[in-house]
Amino acid sequence: MQTQLQSRTGLFSPLIVPDFSGGKTKQGNSKFFLYVLLMVLLIIPSPKVFSQDQADTLPTRLKSMSMEELMNIEVFSVSRRLEKLSETASAIQIITGEELRRSGATNIPEALRLATNLQVEQLQSNAWIISSRGFNSVFANKLLVMINGRNIYTPLFAGIMWDVQSVLLEDVDRIEVISGPGGTIWGANAVNGVVNIITKSADETQGVYASVATGNHLTDRVAVRYGGKIGEKISYRAFIKREHRDFTTLDNGQQNEDAWNLTHAGLRMLWEIDDQKDLTIIGNVYGGMSFSEPERTTYDGQNITARYDHAFSETSQLMVQAFFDRTWREDIPSTFTDQLHTVDVNVQHSFSPSKRHRMIWGGSYRWMESLVTSETDSVGFVPELRTMPLYDVFFQDEISLLPEKLYLTVGAKLQYNIFTEYELKPNARLSYIISPRHNIWTAVSRGVRTPSRIDVDYHLPTFPVPSDVPSVQGGPDFISEKLIAYELGYRARPTQKIMLSLAGFYNTYDDLYSVEAIPGTQTYQITNSSEGTSYGVEFTGTIQLFQQWRIRGGYTWFQKELSTTAPAPFNVNSLGFDPEHQMVIHSMADLTDDLHLDVILRGRTADENSVADDYLTFDVRIGWDVTNWLELSAVGQNLGDTHYHGYASGVSVTTRMEPRILGKIACRF
Amino acid sequence: MRKFLNISLLLLFTGWFSGELMAQPPAEEQVKAAFIFNFTQFIEWPDSAFPYKGAPLIIGVYGINPFGSFLENLVDKEYSGTHPIVVRYVKSPDEISQCHILYIEPGFRVKVKEVLEYTEQKAILTVSDAENFIEMGGMVRFKNVDNRIRFQINPDKPNAAGIKISSKVLRLAEIASTSQ
Numbered sequence: 001m002q003t004q005l006q007s008r009t010g011l012f013s014p015l016i017v018p019d020f021s022g023g024k025t026k027q028g029n030s031k032f033f034l035y036v037l038l039m040v041l042l043i044i045p046s047p048k049v050f051s052q053d054q055a056d057t058l059p060t061r062l063k064s065m066s067m068e069e070l071m072n073i074e075v076f077s078v079s080r081r082l083e084k085l086s087e088t089a090s091a092i093q094i095i096t097g098e099e100l101r102r103s104g105a106t107n108i109p110e111a112l113r114l115a116t117n118l119q120v121e122q123l124q125s126n127a128w129i130i131s132s133r134g135f136n137s138v139f140a141n142k143l144l145v146m147i148n149g150r151n152i153y154t155p156l157f158a159g160i161m162w163d164v165q166s167v168l169l170e171d172v173d174r175i176e177v178i179s180g181p182g183g184t185i186w187g188a189n190a191v192n193g194v195v196n197i198i199t200k201s202a203d204e205t206q207g208v209y210a211s212v213a214t215g216n217h218l219t220d221r222v223a224v225r226y227g228g229k230i231g232e233k234i235s236y237r238a239f240i241k242r243e244h245r246d247f248t249t250l251d252n253g254q255q256n257e258d259a260w261n262l263t264h265a266g267l268r269m270l271w272e273i274d275d276q277k278d279l280t281i282i283g284n285v286y287g288g289m290s291f292s293e294p295e296r297t298t299y300d301g302q303n304i305t306a307r308y309d310h311a312f313s314e315t316s317q318l319m320v321q322a323f324f325d326r327t328w329r330e331d332i333p334s335t336f337t338d339q340l341h342t343v344d345v346n347v348q349h350s351f352s353p354s355k356r357h358r359m360i361w362g363g364s365y366r367w368m369e370s371l372v373t374s375e376t377d378s379v380g381f382v383p384e385l386r387t388m389p390l391y392d393v394f395f396q397d398e399i400s401l402l403p404e405k406l407y408l409t410v411g412a413k414l415q416y417n418i419f420t421e422y423e424l425k426p427n428a429r430l431s432y433i434i435s436p437r438h439n440i441w442t443a444v445s446r447g448v449r450t451p452s453r454i455d456v457d458y459h460l461p462t463f464p465v466p467s468d469v470p471s472v473q474g475g476p477d478f479i480s481e482k483l484i485a486y487e488l489g490y491r492a493r494p495t496q497k498i499m500l501s502l503a504g505f506y507n508t509y510d511d512l513y514s515v516e517a518i519p520g521t522q523t524y525q526i527t528n529s530s531e532g533t534s535y536g537v538e539f540t541g542t543i544q545l546f547q548q549w550r551i552r553g554g555y556t557w558f559q560k561e562l563s564t565t566a567p568a569p570f571n572v573n574s575l576g577f578d579p580e581h582q583m584v585i586h587s588m589a590d591l592t593d594d595l596h597l598d599v600i601l602r603g604r605t606a607d608e609n610s611v612a613d614d615y616l617t618f619d620v621r622i623g624w625d626v627t628n629w630l631e632l633s634a635v636g637q638n639l640g641d642t643h644y645h646g647y648a649s650g651v652s653v654t655t656r657m658e659p660r661i662l663g664k665i666a667c668r669f
Numbered sequence: 670m671r672k673f674l675n676i677s678l679l680l681l682f683t684g685w686f687s688g689e690l691m692a693q694p695p696a697e698e699q700v701k702a703a704f705i706f707n708f709t710q711f712i713e714w715p716d717s718a719f720p721y722k723g724a725p726l727i728i729g730v731y732g733i734n735p736f737g738s739f740l741e742n743l744v745d746k747e748y749s750g751t752h753p754i755v756v757r758y759v760k761s762p763d764e765i766s767q768c769h770i771l772y773i774e775p776g777f778r779v780k781v782k783e784v785l786e787y788t789e790q791k792a793i794l795t796v797s798d799a800e801n802f803i804e805m806g807g808m809v810r811f812k813n814v815d816n817r818i819r820f821q822i823n824p825d826k827p828n829a830a831g832i833k834i835s836s837k838v839l840r841l842a843e844i845a846s847t848s849q
Contacts, residue, residue, distance in 0.1 A: 058695060059743045062703035067841050070704060074816045075697040275804060493733075547696060 089409060089429035089441035091489055091503035091538055093117055095175040097200070099552065102588045102598040104621035104635035105169065106218050106243075106662065108197060109162050113602060116554025116584045117179035117503075117538045118193065121577075124655055125217075125248045125258040126163040126290050132179040132193030133505065134534045134560050135576035142192035142449055142483075148199055148282055150305050150323045154340060155368050155388055156381075158189055158452035164299055164327070166264045166286060168225060168239050170209050170666075173200040179538060180505055181427060181445040181485050185348065185360060185394060185413075191447040191483050192507075201280065202227065202270035203235035208669040213243075215635075215662030220244045220261075236269040247291070251654040257333075260290035260297075278309045292332045299329040315352035321345070335375035343367045356400040360411075363393040370453060380462040381453055382474065391416040407431040419451040420480050438492040447483035451475070455513065455526050467521035475526030482510045497544035506535040509562075513575060516566035530572050532562035553585035553601075579604040594625040603640075615643030617657075629669055635662040700818045701798070701811050702740040705770060708794065708809070709749040711838045714769050715831035718792040719752065726752040727767055729759040731784055732774030762787040773807070775799035782806070792830045803845045810845075821845040 062070070095114045105111040109128035113120045119136045122128050131140040141158035144151070147167060153160055178186075178194040186194045206227040213221040225239035244261040264286035271279040287300030305323035312318065325342040346364030353359065368388045374380035396411030412426040427445030434440060460472040489503040512530035517523060540554030558580060564572040582604040589597045603616035617640030623633040637660040709726060719726075726749045730736065744754040759765050765787045773784055773795065781799050785806045788795055795802075798811040803823045810821045822842040827834055 058699060059739070062695065062699065063706060063743065065703070067704065067707050067838070070700055070707070071817060071819065071841060073695060073700055073818075075695055075700050075813070075818060 729768030
């Protein structure tokens with residue numbers, strides 16, 4: 001009875017019909033010969049077994065060296081960032097650039113798989129869905145994601161188009177992932193989590209990096225980066241990268257039309273004006289196409305960010321940032337063409353008026369202009385063009401109730417948007433430092449997911465129809481989805497080499513998305529008649545077993561109960577496809593000085609509502625530093641279960657995630 | 670389940686082999702400890718810094734100890750001139766003022782500036798790898814450049830405190846003077 005359109009595979013196609021049917025599970029396969037191959041590696045003995053270096057003890061050796069010699073020794077270090085984590089009263093995880101490069105991840109979604117507090121699923125060659133603490137779906141809209149502080153979500157559905165989000169992974173400094181509302185300073189969409197992908201500053205990436213890689217899925221990847229200096233104070237880097245990814249296969253053996261490519265060039269510049277002031281400029285230009293039928297889908301984008309940092313003193317810092325972003329996509333399968341212009345200016349100032357207070361305040365103004373046109377009038381956004389200004393101000397104070405022991409952080413953010421006008425997001429966090437080795441924290445926050453265009457402007461069809469003809473006519477009265485989050489966490493550092501963290505949360509949601517007909521008519525609207533609760537526990541840890549072997553990983557347990565007053569055919573469980581159990585273990589081992597073996601074991605249980613089954617799979621990366629400027633590496637992904645991923649859309653699409661291999665040559669001068 | 674066991678065994682073996690069979694590059698902290706030992710050999714403190722002639726030269730560590738027992742083992746039974754070298758883990762201003770070298774481990778609510786205030790006017794060589802340590806008033810700052818340890822020295826402060834740093838050390842340091 002609901003109007004259905006023939007949908008083909010394509011990024012926008014699930015938008016055509018919000019269909020709410022369930023799915024079934026399937027079995028996976030395994031690849032035993034790969035296990036054998038890996039076992040063989042164990043048998044290769046390390047030549048160092050027979051070295052005499054072990055005879056002298058390290059203290060004696062180091063004491064006998066002159067200072068010049070000491071300055072030439074290569075050292076290994078555990079990331080210092082782990083210390084800062086303990087200061088934050090939230091469930092934050094940091095994936096360092098080093099861990100990222102020791103994982104075989106080939107793009108941002110694969111990098112985010114390393115965060116154990118994120119749910120990352122690949123649907124097709126060019127489509128991923130990512131969320132935190134539930135509600136993962138093609139419409140995942142509760143995660144705030146930024147690249148270098150630039151918000152990358154689209155107000156079309158408050159989510160991310162992952163295929164065009166690109167960074168040169170070699171130059172990533174770290175990825176910060178906070179699960180939960182995260183605190184006052186984060187903006188719109190920071191309901192269930194915040195991700196910030198931070199690249200190294202220009203002065204840290206000097207010289208040449210060049211790599212080529214190819215494999216059975218990711219093919220023809222080339223990347224070149226050059227970093228240099230202009231005078232003493234200005235450093236820059238420029239890079240260009242290009243890659244092609246092959247199609248995936250449906251469960252019936254048929255080929256998906258999802259092969260695609262992306263070319264991306266970027267520039268980053270740092271001007272160290274003086275010891276206290278910095279100016280950073282980051283620019284990106286990218287474009288590509290996917291091989292959809294009957295025509296190719298094309299997309300491109302340009303963005304530039306400028307950031308001024310001024311450190312007045314150790315305790316007073318100012319940041320002013322502005323960015324301009326344009327994205328464009330002509331999506332053939334869904335017949336939509338989408339253009340977005342964003343201009344954003346934001347200011348943050350942190351200062352300490354007294355020993356016991358650390359305050360941050362700030363504000364931002366964002367202007368978004370979204371134009372979405374459709375080739376057909378059977379579905380579309382009305383009006384096609386919408387201008388959406390967004391304002392916010394925030395204030396936060398970290399109060400030292402008992403110095404070195406008890407800290408209370410209170411803050412609030414006030415936001416103005418054109419759909420729901422004013423929204424207030426207060427939060428309070430308490431952090432108790434039991435000892436330098438462990439601390440405990442708790443937080444209460446209110447999060448708000450403001451309406452996006454798909455909630456308000458979605459029409460099917462776009463022309464008026466009588467009320468006895470089935471149609472969807474947007475959500476003119478749609479208000480923000482609301483969250484109250486209660487969190488409790490514990491962090492321990494029992495030794496220098498072990499870090500553990502446990503976070504529990506209980507979330508209550510109100511005014512969640514639903515679709516229901518105006519009583520007595522066949523006119524459906526997007527409403528807020530759903531609600532629910534979710535709760536879970538996130539455990540993560542990092543262990544430096546030996547100097548050459550590090551293991552990090554985590555396990556998440558998640559439960560969700562949703563209900564709705566909207567009648568059938570709306571199925572409230574379609575709001576998220578979330579597993580009850582999820583696990584990632586990431587091992588990084590240096591077999592010798594030059595040979596590195598990295599293994600990622602990851603798995604999750606099936607969720608009741610999709611065709612995705614239980615899976616346990618693993619990725620392996622072997623890296624060999626042939627010389628100090630040449631590195632060869634080989635990566636295998638999805639080597640365990642060939643798990644299927646399906647998503648319940650108008651047409652059930654079940655895609656195989658088959659094993660992938662990749663070989664790479666990288667040079668660094 | 671069996672697959673899980675297989676993979677776990679794989680990880681375990683990989684780690685065992687790599688850990689047991691190969692020579693290990695030293696950790697950052699170990700090389701820093703070696704530098705600190707060198708400082709005790711090539712730096713002179715004024716006589717007034719010692720309560721009596723053979724009094725120990727005290728290396729204080731403030732904040733979470735990053736050295737484990739390595740620094741202690743390194744300086745065990747060693748002397749700086751006539752002074753036996755000892756390591757102490759310090760917290761209070763009193764303990765800090767008795768040190769001759771103070772290593773400040775940043776992070777975890779360590780207010781570096783405050784700690785440095787306690788060392789004012791005293792013959793204490795302050796060492797850290799905190800960012801902007803020199804600008805905040807520190808004397809020696811360790812840096813990790815490309816996985817190698819380098820250090821910056823601001824010679825004005827030790828000079829003012831009566832600490833004499835041998836040219837052997839100054840030669841290798843990046844001199845960062847704060848007097849403009």
